[in-house]
Amino acid sequence: MCLICDRIEMIKNGTNPYFVKELETGYVVIGDHQHFYGYSLFLYKNHDKTELFQLDKAERSKFMEEMSIVAEATSNAFHPEKMNYELLGMGDAHLHWHLYPRRAGDIENCGNNGVGPVWCYSFEKMYDDANRPSPEELEQMKDKLRTELEKLL
Numbered sequence: 095m096c097l098i099c100d101r102i103e104m105i106k107n108g109t110n111p112y113f114v115k116e117l118e119t120g121y122v123v124i125g126d127h128q129h130f131y132g133y134s135l136f137l138y139k140n141h142d143k144t145e146l147f148q149l150d151k152a153e154r155s156k157f158m159e160e161m162s163i164v165a166e167a168t169s170n171a172f173h174p175e176k177m178n179y180e181l182l183g184m185g186d187a188h189l190h191w192h193l194y195p196r197r198a199g200d201i202e203n204c205g206n207n208g209v210g211p212v213w214c215y216s217f218e219k220m221y222d223d224a225n226r227p228s229p230e231e232l233e234q235m236k237d238k239l240r241t242e243l244e245k246l247l
């Protein structure tokens with residue numbers, strides 16, 4: 095079992111507190127840690143394919159289109175300077191987009207004098223428990239993101 099399949103199972107059971115909305119190809123969730131305020135993910139529904147190029151053309155187009163809508167809604171909800179889109183998978187091969195709202199100074203002076211991907215930043219700081227939203231903050235974030243998503247769908 096993979097972590098993302100576990101989280102999807104929780105969504106289906108109604109026990110995933112980060113769940114925002116189900117789309118055709120995936121699930122929208124708020125990230126566990128919010129150093130990058132508004133950090134959201136779009137989780138592909140299945141684990142049967144683990145590379146974008148393995149999806150048939152129509153499915154791939156839909157997955158990309160929906161990811162882009164989630165990114166736009168995240169931007170509208172949380173007002174970053176720029177969105178970052180990342181599909182990695184060495185930790186969990188399950189197809190999932192990390193959608194990072196970025197703001198100047200958010201990785202301090204890591205990377206190239208403060209310019210670089212989120213992964214330049216200290217994992218200790220990024221995943222500090224202090225960056226976990228409170229239950230009230232999480233509800234507010236989910237409401238904001240869901241409202242913006244519904245405007246675009």
Ligand SMILES: [Zn+2]
Binds near residue numbers: 095096098099140
């Ligand atoms: Zn999985």
